[in-house]
Amino acid sequence: MGQTSAVYITGCGAHLPGAPVGNDEIASRLGGTDPATARRRARVLAANGIRQRHYATGSSNEELAAAAVELAVKDAGLAMGEVGMLATGTTMGDQLVPGFAAMVHGRVGGGPMELLSAGGVCASGMAALKAAAGAVALGEHDAAVVVGSELVSRVLAEPRFTAGGRSTSDAEFLRWTLSDGAGAVVVSSRPRPDRESLRVEWVRSVSYAHEYPAGMRAGEGWLDAPSAAAAEAAGLFRLRQDVSALPSLFRLGVERVRALVDIRTIDHALVHWSANTFRDRIFAEIPEIAGISFSNLETCGNTGAASIFVMLEEAWRTGRFKAGDRILLAVPESGRFTVSFALLTCVGPAxxxxxxxxxxxxxxxxxxxxxxxxxxxxxxxxxxxxxxxxxxxxxxxxxxxxxxxxxxxxxxxxxxxxxxxxxxxxxxxxxxxxxxxxxxxxxxxxxxxxxxxxxxxxxxxxxxxxxxxxxxxxxxxxxxxxxxxxxxxxxxxxxxxxxxxxxxxxxxxxxxxxxxxxxxxxxxxxxxxxxxxxxxxxxxxxxxxxxxxxxxxxxxxxxxxxxx
Known part of the structure; x- marks a missing residue:
């Protein structure tokens, strides 16, 4: 085993499928035009602040991931054959077997490579980043590509969304918050000689599943269903969110931020919050974050495991970072209480x-x-x-x-x-x-x-x-x-x-x-x-x-x- 060394993010890519879908169009895409649902939709949209999002049509999740991977690898100035590892994170792949990373690898090609399929929800993309950064730091690969990808709209649209019973307020929260997209980064053993790179200082991820029940679930009991059709009809694959659990997750996230970093030393904070109401609570608890935060939730929607990379790609592409800046990435996950963080430093061309x-x-x-x-x-x-x-x-x-x-x-x-x-x-x-x-x-x-x-x-x-x-x-x-x-x-x-x-x-x-x-x-x-x-x-x-x-x-x- 080699000695660990510094690793760098040298390329980013984001793929948001189709044209942006505004708030007035989402009911026509996902269903739910009855008055009661319309009222719940208005409340959720007012809380989350999302103005537009993207939904894939006729695509698979692996296609979204592959598109983001190809963009990131190109942005890093590499060919796919130069990538030694592909690490993926997603909430729900296109199929149960084989792993999501294998399906993405089959689509992007390249050469033989190490694969990792990280499960979970929003923090699965960060788990993939941690694994890839560790492998490169140990000298196992010169370059790895990490992708977070979600195609959730297929379980949000009627009739699948309402299968197995009437829609609830908690379920509607997900329906009008989640959207499709993929984001990817390339992790390399060397910084770019021609432009800025982001040095990965550390990645930390902690689960509190031993203390809290699941806050988001899907597929519970599907193995006991007599058939896949019966599981579908019963709505066993429908995403469910316990909104009442979110304040506890919020408190955990704030505690971990304070334990990990002195916010006064951070220049940019990219936080994956599912709604602007949670943003406002974070700002109230940690006022220093308000002036340094960046989020594109309002224009890109909540793309789950992809969100942090979609944010990072836009922030970097639009010139928000300069050499010497310290960037905090924060991803709380309500699946069963995981909080993930990464600290990056922007390093200029040598x-x-x-x-x-x-x-x-x-x-x-x-x-x-x-x-x-x-x-x-x-x-x-x-x-x-x-x-x-x-x-x-x-x-x-x-x-x-x-x-x-x-x-x-x-x-x-x-x-x-x-x-x-x-x-x-x-x-x-x-x-x-x-x-x-x-x-x-x-x-x-x-x-x-x-x-x-x-x-x-x-x-x-x-x-x-x-x-x-x-x-x-x-x-x-x-x-x-x-x-x-x-x-x-x-x-x-x-x-x-x-x-x-x-x-x-x-x-x-x-x-x-x-x-x-x-x-x-x-x-x-x-x-x-x-x-x-x-x-x-x-x-x-x-x-x-x-x-x-x-x-x-x-x-x-x-x-x-x-x-x-």
Whole structure:
């Protein structure tokens, strides 16, 4: 079992099916137009404050969940095949067997993955989050996706809702409060390099079922029914809510909040309350929450296990969070008295990314003044210029394979990923100088000349500096050198190859080195970004990477400046 480490929410997705349904339309969708029901509906809507909600038509719960999962994975910049775990939470799946997570996995695809189907009601989504965050923190997966999803409207509509007897006030509370939707988050072992992430500080969930009876139930006695049809006719699958139990749940939630956090240190509170009347009571008990709370209950409805993720997705997407903000998630569940909480911290894009971008900007500005580069980009380069470029690059390329191998040998066992990457890189590029030699001969150069060519002062300085860094223990700073050298391949090499071909009438086989790196170094840059992820929270490593990148950039430019 690996050591635990920080985990981050790096993507969010929410799926609310169909067009919003306003308060004047819900009776036409769910039934209940008689005067008594209309009066109860008006009382419930006045209490919960919901103005619109969403109901699925012709969809399954797994379809709603799959849509939210796909949005979250895309938002995180991942492919489904990169997800190692799917954790789901829902009140009622589409069927009793198999588990809900297996059905969602079958719909979203990807590859083999760990599954978890969390049961319960509203807090089941938080249970899924806790399990996924724990698995990623233990190093079992690099990324996991969590989804809470509900398709409750199918048991709220007549005649199913009134099956087995007359509707009651408690049942009507659910009928005019609950709605359909799904929300998902991606939990990753590394923060995003390009935008904010939400670090998961902790997730806490506590049941008080030993002290309280069930407050919400469905399906009681269905196993004793002679048939599924008889259970349906008796209304055994109809959701029932004991509204009188809710004040006790409210008190438990307030007590747990006070025990877990000092609200004065929280910047945003996302609380899953089923009605604005409960919101008002929370504000009265904990006044500090009033100024920091966010809820979209009024516009999205109560989507049960999905609600907290639907809230989080909107709050994050609309820019409510900034780096350093602390976000409290709170989900009380009236199924049988569970209260769940999570604390998140918004972390900005690593400073490392901004610093490296600044290094690159400086390099581009410097290259614009280098004579050989200016002639290539001004369409005034000669064949002698191109041959001189190849002669000078060849000496540095030969050295490249050596310093990469040296770096690999100096990474410790704790840096095995960097060591493995360096070994792969050395194996891929140690023969690249042969491409240079072939290109040189193909444009009229003498093979002996390029092989006997001496390093210019810039090449000497660059080789000496990088070899020195590669000889140190755990030379993680060489990622900065990789950023510059591979970045030049991705950003410049292919463009230079095409310009030289146009200016000098060269064939592809005469610019194969530049074309190869222009077309393939993007993969190396992607690998570099992957390796940078775990280092972004280490300020010493980040400073070293930027320092080496800046020196490498200056010496690489000097190498090109020395080409006469």
């Amino acid at each position: 400073q490392l990314v901004d610093d490296l971008a600044h290094v690159w900007t400086e390099l581009e500005q410097r290259l614009a003044t280098v004579p050989i580069v200016r002639r290539i980009e001004d369409s005034t380069a000669t064949i002698d210029d191109y041959r001189a470029l190849l002669v000078n690059l060849r000496q540095q390329v030969v050295e490249g394979g050596r310093w990469i191998s040296r770096a690999a040998s100096n990474f410790s066992a704790e840096r095995f990923e960097l060591r493995s990457a360096a070994i792969r890189h050395a194996a891929e590029e140690h023969r690249d100088f042969l491409l240079l030699e072939r290109d040189f001969v193909a444009v009229g150069g003498d093979l002996g000349e390029i092989r006997l060519g001496a390093k210019n002062p810039g090449s000497e300085a660059l080789s000496a500096f990088i070899m020195q860094q590669a000889s140190r223990p755990d030379p993680v700073d060489l990622l900065g050198a990789m950023f510059v050298i591979e970045g030049l391949g991705t950003a410049k090499a292919l463009g230079w190859a095409r310009m030289l071909q146009d200016q000098l009438g060269l064939a592809d086989g005469q610019v194969s080195f530049l074309r190869y790196h222009g077309e393939n170094d993007g993969e190396h840059v992607s690998e570099m970004h992957r390796l940078l992820g775990p280092l972004m929270s280490d300020p010493v490593a980040c400073a070293a990477i930027v320092h080496t990148a800046r020196i490498t950039a200056r010496l690489y430019a000097l190498q090109l400046e020395e080409i006469r």
